[in-house]
Each structure stands twice: as C-alpha cells, then as structure tokens.
Amino acid sequence: MMNVGIIGAGRIGKVHGESIMRYVKGATVKAIADPFMNDETKAWANGLGIAEVYTDYHKILEDKDIEAVLICSSTDTHSAISLEAIAAGKYIFCEKPIDHDVFKILEVKKALEKAGVKYQVGFNRRFDHNFKGARAAVEAGKIGTLDVLKICSRDPGAPPVEYVKVSGGIFLDMTIHDFDMVRFMSGDEVDEVFAYGAVRVDPAIGEAGDIDTAVISMKLQSGAIAVIDNSREASYGYDQRVEAFGRKGQVAVSNDTESTAVISDADGVHAEKPLYFFLQRYMQAYVDEVSEFIDCIVNDKEVTVGIDCGLQSVLIGLAAKRSLAENRPVKIAEIASEYGL
Numbered sequence: 001m002m003n004v005g006i007i008g009a010g011r012i013g014k015v016h017g018e019s020i021m022r023y024v025k026g027a028t029v030k031a032i033a034d035p036f037m038n039d040e041t042k043a044w045a046n047g048l049g050i051a052e053v054y055t056d057y058h059k060i061l062e063d064k065d066i067e068a069v070l071i072c073s074s075t076d077t078h079s080a081i082s083l084e085a086i087a088a089g090k091y092i093f094c095e096k097p098i099d100h101d102v103f104k105i106l107e108v109k110k111a112l113e114k115a116g117v118k119y120q121v122g123f124n125r126r127f128d129h130n131f132k133g134a135r136a137a138v139e140a141g142k143i144g145t146l147d148v149l150k151i152c153s154r155d156p157g158a159p160p161v162e163y164v165k166v167s168g169g170i171f172l173d174m175t176i177h178d179f180d181m182v183r184f185m186s187g188d189e190v191d192e193v194f195a196y197g198a199v200r201v202d203p204a205i206g207e208a209g210d211i212d213t214a215v216i217s218m219k220l221q222s223g224a225i226a227v228i229d230n231s232r233e234a235s236y237g238y239d240q241r242v243e244a245f246g247r248k249g250q251v252a253v254s255n256d257t258e259s260t261a262v263i264s265d266a267d268g269v270h271a272e273k274p275l276y277f278f279l280q281r282y283m284q285a286y287v288d289e290v291s292e293f294i295d296c297i298v299n300d301k302e303v304t305v306g307i308d309c310g311l312q313s314v315l316i317g318l319a320a321k322r323s324l325a326e327n328r329p330v331k332i333a334e335i336a337s338e339y340g341l
C-alpha cells in the first residue's frame, strides 16, 4: 500500500482525500496538511481514517514513509511546493495551474529533468468517461481528419469577487481546462489564438479587472479550427459539451444528468438539468486521474498528463489574455519566445 500526503485541505484536497480513501486501489492518505486546519477538517480527516493532520506541509515532505504528494493548495503555492517536493524525492500530483508565471513552471520542469520523478497535472477532464469516448473516436479516425472542434464550458455560478481578484483571470483559472481539452481532443498543438471577452454576469467581476463571458477561436498546427465558449453563470447548471467535426463525420458529447428520464406532457418534453457542478460531474474522473497516477508509480509507466500539458495550457492562456487586451490574433510562438522557448 503506497502512502500519500495531501497538501491543502480545501475543496479539491478533500475531493482527492475522499476518492483515495474510498476508491483508489493501492494507496492510502497517511497525512494531510493545511495552515488553516480547523476542527471540522480534522474530524473529516479522522473520519476517513487519515491519521496525521498538520498545519505545516514540511512534515509531509520530511516523512520517509510517504512516497507521493498531491499539491492541492492555492495556486500561488504550487510551483514552490513542487520544487520542495521534487528535492524531497516525492512523486507529485499537482493541481492546475502549476503557476501563472511561465518562468516558475520552467524551473519545475528543469528540476524534474534532473530528479526524474513522476509529475502529473490535475487536468481531470481528460479522465471524464464522455470526453475519453470522444477522444477515442477522433484518435481512431472515425470522423476522419479533424476540421472543427467546439468546446462549450459554462459554470453554474460565478465565484466570489475576492476569488476572481487572485484567480489570474478567467483564462488561467477556468478556460485553462478547455485549452487542455483542445490539445487532448485534437492530439494537436495550438498555433494562434483570438479571444473576445465581455462582462455579462456580474459588473463586480469587471470592476475586479476580469471578464465572465468569452469566446476564444484557435488555429491548430494541422490547420483545424477550435472554438471555446465560456460563461461563469449558466442558469441551468454546469454545461460541459464537446463536438468534433471532421471530413468523415462528427462526434459529440452531451452533459451528464442524474437520470436519462424524459417526461412528455401537454406542456412539452422535459429532461433533467445537467449535474450541478464539477464535484458532481467529474467525481469519477477525479478517482480515475489519481488511480492512473498511482498506477504509473507502481508499474513505472509514463504519466499521460505531465508538466508539458501544464506548460502549454498556460502559454495558450497568456496568448488569449494578450489577444483580448490588444484585440488581435496572437501566436503561441510569440508568447513562448518571450520565455526562451
């Protein structure tokens, strides 16, 4: 049984804690750390059978019996904790994004090349059963050459403005998952980005310097076109759909619902709303991504969602930010060259 430590006991740290303790085979959470550890979180951890609860994550890094760590703390801590965990010889699963600063991601990449430990980034949507099915169809050539990829990604409600202020903006916080989905679904790299953005949901988001609604068009290196549409608030729940259109056909993924019951009556035909948010929609994907991480360690396999996925998605996000600010198409190569890439 592999001992794992979790750094950060907020929303996503708790998701991973529950999924490892309940569903992931071959691993157990030995310790969890959070500087704002409280009685409620301690009781939650103890209830799951997590024996060690700390305020200082260094206790986890110093524990020789812990082989792997999951970095689930706030984004601004990910790259620094990654470097310390690499130096401590741990295998690492790091939540997205690794950092907003490309130089800091490159520092982590350099340290990984020397240390040779496995490092997985938390792009959970790649493990969603629907998206995996669509990717398998594209990869198998069932739709022929990809021409257009459409990703719809809308949250059920906007986060608090205090969160928006430190989030790095919608592109690096929310759309980053969709940028990764473009790379995953197409098996291609993004060449150029053009972004439109608007404040349609909450003026306070605009006052905080961000947008809440966006459409991002992308040229891929193959010549295919991708488009993402985002909103921070969809009145009917979490709207997460993908359609890939190619020379030979099309593959589409619809939202998961509580049930597939469809009621027809005099007023119309009624179906369930999408599952409410990421905790409902992606719970199995969270289990599957951590299961794959553990499997990669135990069976010495290459991780499929590594540091380069974390890096590319941030480069695309920065290109989108610049496109919006300067109202022009931006090449990924323009951003990359500023970091010596």
Ligand SMILES: NC(=O)c1ccc[n+]([C@@H]2O[C@H](COP(=O)([O-])OP(=O)(O)OC[C@H]3O[C@@H](n4cnc5c(N)ncnc54)[C@H](O)[C@@H]3O)[C@@H](O)[C@H]2O)c1
Pocket: 007, 008, 009, 010, 011, 012, 013, 033, 034, 035, 036, 057, 072, 073, 074, 075, 077, 095, 096, 097, 122, 123, 124, 278
């Ligand atoms: N993959 C996904 O679907 C997904 C979903 C939600 C959040 N996230 C990412 O996970 C990270 C955490 O998000 P969240 O929603 O759980 O936030 P959160 O605010 O609920 O939790 C973050 C926790 O980290 C703790 N923390 C801060 N500094 C720390 C440190 N030095 N050591 C240990 N703990 C520390 C905070 O006290 C807090 O409890 C963010 O980077 C976010 O982007 C990913």
